Amino acid sequence: MMSGSGVDRDGVYGERPGREAVVGGEQSVSDRPPSGTPSERGPGRRRGRRGRRGERLMVPEAEFTSYYGRPVINAPTWSARDIAGYFFLGGLAGAGSVLAAGAELTGRKAMARALKVSSLAAISGSGALLVHDLGRPARFANMLRVFRPTSPMNMGSWLLTAYAPTAGAAAVLEAAGRLPRIGRAATGGAALLGPAVAAYTAVLIGDTAVPAWHDGHRELPFVFTGSAAVAAAGMALIASPVAENGPAVGAAVFGTALESAASRIMERRLGFVGEPYQQGKSGRLKRAAQGLSAAGTAGALLWGRRNRIAAALSGAALLAASACTRFGVFQAGVASAEDPKYTVVPQRERLRKQAAGDA
């Protein structure tokens, strides 16, 4: 070994004296002004790489420094298709279970049956996407060997473990026409768990260092549940007879309103960090989602209860809108992780405010 130092239970021994070298100290050369006085230290002393020394930063930083423009945090390794698809299908299933229960309670038999089946299909699909995205799919069960309240993904897998069989029982018993009492209990249970399935995925992405996701953690759950209602309403419009479409039209209006209001509030609150939601690929997806949900909702309101084909087309637009929303949110997160400015500038700003508050 190059270094003569070592360590034992009593600590490190044999450190070399070179560690005390006073790099840049007075000893090096003395007729030189120091590169600043200690009082000038602290955030905001320099601006950008060609900093002006001794200048205090009064306005938010226009330029920022990075290490060769490289990202500070690592972007998610998840594939957009798998994870955004997982969010979309989970929302469709969860909100669909609520609509199914409501339909059953109000005697809309065809709608109830269709949504129970679609929820089972969607949750199976979302589970398949999740497992597919694991680097070691065979180890999926490792998530169910522990109970970790600090991990939203762990909580989510327990939630799915409770929800999927319940939704499955509701669908299967409905189709088989047997054990009606257990079927009703399963339908009710799925309707109670469904909203949690739709909402928890927002916590899943909020609980990361990705700026656009983490900072949006207050509104993202509402964006997601709104989007889930949009998707389930779309499915109901596609799969039910027009006579039963009243609540689906209402759900479409409710979901679209909730989702767009939450997105707008989020983007306004986030300001700079919210930029990726409006720009680039994620911005295009978001605008597509807005257009599709507006068209779908309008179509549902106009023809949802009259024309079977128009109702189904509106439903398809709503489903597509929900998918675009999820992919848009996903891409916005990736974009905000890949550009160091979304990590550095808000943190620098926070330090500046702290320093101003302390002073």
Place this chain on the structure above:
Amino acid sequence: MSSIIGRNLLAGAEADPAGDAGHGADHPERVGFFTDTSVCIGCKACEVACKEWNAVPEDGLELTGMSYDNTQGLGADTWRHVAFIEQDKPLGHAVTGVDPGGVDHSGVDVFALAAGTTAPAPPREQAEVPTPDGRTELRWLMASDVCKHCTHAACLDVCPTGALFRTEFGTVVVQEDICNGCGYCVPACPYGVIDQRKEDGRVFKCTLCYDRLGEGMEPACAKACPTDSIQFGPLDELRERAAARLGQLHDAGVADAQLYGESPQDGVGGDGAFFLLLDRPEVYGLPPDPVVTTRDLPSMWRHAGAAAATLLGGLAAVFALHRDYRKAR
């Protein structure tokens, strides 16, 4: 959330992370790294020693044009990374760049010299001096980055399998036989440390040489570092040493020197591996004010609960408005 755990272990200062993770009272002291970048010479011995000891696979040879840094950053196959930063700014009082009073070798024909055909060119009268006061303000910062072994490690908190765990030394380590490759830890780390090995699917990062610690040896990088820029030891002792070193540099007029990650009051409760830097953290690619994402987890669940209730309530209201279906039929 805090009620589930009993007290808030998600953020803030925490004196004994190993004990709080369930290690008995007789667990060893918390250890870590103090990386003093002011004496780093950029030799990359730490990078090499780490790869050798931990059998970390080769991950490509690329020429990046980023000064002498072709490693680029921490990742699944890079657990120590030496950053190189070139700046037009003096380092304290040190003479940097061309010294106008010294000898300039730019006119020397080295090939002729090697062939022995000509005498060395005489020094020129006056070297070129790019700045008005006669100095070339170039300084070269080097810093060896590593996993911070956070007091509140987001990677560990979010891991759904428990593959990431807190060792008895207070460090954070991945158990490769449990990791299912979900990748959740990757975007959770506020420093961009842990990453997925594509071919393998699982994630990898610095273990602070868990195997060596168990044998009473210091980690390979600290052992190999020829200038003791990487110092290993009990965290409390390192913090004292770092404070003294900072004072020493400030007294010598190096006002830029600053500690990074040593404060238990910071957003991650303090780093197990902290640094002395000569410029702002972002210059080195480090986040200026990292916060463990799970600090806000209680708030996230509250908002998700409200959103779920809104969905349930909203759809219930929709059905309440359309209750008359059976009658209408």
